[in-house]
Amino acid sequence: MSNSKLFQSLKSDIPASIVVFFVALPLCLGIALASGAPLFSGLIAGIVGGIVVGAISGSQIGVSGPAAGLAAIVFAAIVSLGFEDFLVAVVLAGVIQILFGVLKAGVIGYFFPSSVIKGMLTGIGIIIFLKEIPYFFGYIPQKGEGLFAPIYNSLLNISIGDTLIAVVGLGILLLWQNVLSKKGKIFQLVQGPLVAVVLGIIFYVVFGDSGSLAISTENLVNVPVPADADSFLAQFTMPNWEVITKTEIYVTAFTIALVASLETLLCVEATDKLDPEKRVTPTNRELIAQGAGNVISGLIGGLPITQVIVRSSANIQSGGKSKMSAIIHGFFLLISVMLIPTLLNKIPLSVLAAILLLVGYKLAKPSTFKNMWTAGWKQFVPFIVTVVFIVFKDLLWGIGIGLAVGIVITLIKSYQNSHFLHKEESEGTSKIKMTLAEEVTFFNKATILKELDALPQNSYLELDVTKTTYLDHDVIEILDDFKEKAKNRNITVKLISQRGTEENPESYIDFFKLRPKLN
Structure with missing residues (x-):
């Protein structure tokens, strides 16, 4: 200086x-x-x-x-x-x-x-x-x-x-x-x-x-x-x-x-x-x-x-x-x-x-509470939990519990935002488009499995993974297991990715292993 x-x-x-x-x-x-x-x-x-x-x-x-x-x-x-x-x-x-x-x-x-x-x-x-x-x-x-x-x-x-x-x-x-x-x-x-x-x-x-x-x-x-x-x-x-x-x-x-x-x-x-x-x-x-x-x-x-x-x-x-x-x-x-x-x-x-x-x-400052409330419950809940535990317990408890609440909220939102589902009805056939999120981890297994199991017979599923940069192996296994279920319920699956499209892939595991971005 x-x-x-x-x-x-x-x-x-x-x-x-x-x-x-x-x-x-x-x-x-x-x-x-x-x-x-x-x-x-x-x-x-x-x-x-x-x-x-x-x-x-x-x-x-x-x-x-x-x-x-x-x-x-x-x-x-x-x-x-x-x-x-x-x-x-x-x-x-x-x-x-x-x-x-x-x-x-x-x-x-x-x-x-x-x-x-x-x-x-x-x-x-x-x-x-x-x-x-x-x-x-x-x-x-x-x-x-x-x-x-x-x-x-x-x-x-x-x-x-x-x-x-x-x-x-x-x-x-x-x-x-x-x-x-x-x-x-x-x-x-x-x-x-x-x-x-x-x-x-x-x-x-x-x-x-x-x-x-x-x-x-x-x-x-x-x-x-x-x-x-x-x-x-x-x-x-x-x-x-x-x-x-x-x-x-x-x-x-x-x-x-x-x-x-x-x-x-x-x-x-x-x-x-x-x-x-x-x-x-x-x-x-x-x-x-x-x-x-x-x-x-x-x-x-x-x-x-x-x-x-x-x-x-x-x-x-x-x-x-x-x-x-x-x-x-x-x-x-x-x-x-x-x-x-x-x-x-x-x-x-x-x-x-x-x-x-x-x-x-x-x-x-009171304005801090107002700003955190305005930022939404995902920000406010860990904030107020941290404050309360620090004041009524001690600093380490407040930080620890606040961090734990923040992680739980993150997992909940990750669970909720794993995919976007759009349904169309045309001539007696259900056309469903499922777009997976940018990152899909094993926390998302349950919600994706639930959606797949709820698909009606004779439906047409477009599975879009174009924007997905990480797909957990557990989720790929769910998709691979769904292959047999789809055959039994006459569900056609069209996979849309950066490589192009493919109907009814023989193996989802093999397909995603070929994609460096999702490997």
Whole structure:
């Protein structure tokens, strides 16, 4: 990239990286908390995901870090293995991902229907939106409350100070997005989320943690504050390599590698769809980048890493143009935890919640539901099933069930669209024309057999396979078996193909073997 293009990109990437930084910071801490891991491990994953993965990846707008979709798996693994043993599994998972990339396993992401991917985006958006509502009102969800109870409890325990600065922050974000960003370059360079966060810090400094507008310390960002360089380095944890021979370590490693790779590939597919420039991410290179990131993250005490749609979509929505946005956000995380942790610990969580509410809304806009409904039931059903299962179960269930529903719908439509049948009656003789579809597989056996068996005696059948490019051997066998039935019922069969026409072929199997296009 030339210096001029790099400069043009940086003018967009630096403001976007600031937004991604403020989105990533609470997510790194929150995911570590949900995973039962040290909070610093989430920050490590965010830093490595930005700097290391960002540098190696071929994605220009994707951002990596600790993933919420892995939280349940990580939590169970840490409980079972212990944190230091778990880190060994993270390193091995990274090695496995690198092997996936070398073996070119990245194509698996392309086999997921767009309806499922859009459902994943929408479901994640809804979860983000719902989870941030309690923080918006100054309520910290308690362990075991689930998704909806904290919303109800937050409405019963509204904190005036938290809510006031959250409303102001949300107003600033909307004003910046819809009005000020179009008024001048200064409003594009200085982003709304940064202004909202600065005002939040000022608000807390002015009103403190006591009084009617107070914000309690538990409602603030909580980043570890090292006293010196030694205490900072002491926060890093090394893997316990003594457990390298345990089977459970390898099972956990493979599980993390598989799930993290799938999440990354789905996110890549979704992110590429959101990219205004419609660039295509090399998926095998992405797996190698993610694997390298997980190796390094595990070696220094970080959580597993994936490309994350929340950070990536925030990057796109904020005008990020190249991978420099992801890399710079990683350096912002590193610098902030080293130099200004005390200042970061004055940021109200309610302001960060306002930022994430807007991100969640953009992912799950009502117009998305309308567009999917308009696209027809074949698109809407897998979409809404994916959304519902993600919201009420979890991410992997949503993707899995949505994909299964999409496959079933595809099979149903394949069954229904295997052929076109046209019937004519003339002088007591039935003339039927059956035109086979472009591709006819064994899924179509039943419906074709049913139509052939329903043909009346003394009828005339024109079987048109001119447009058929693939005819499954099972279907050819059905046609061959029908030859004897046709003789017994005095049915004449005229076969129309690219080779010409033939009445009552002696053998359909031999006939189609002679056709290279259908062989």
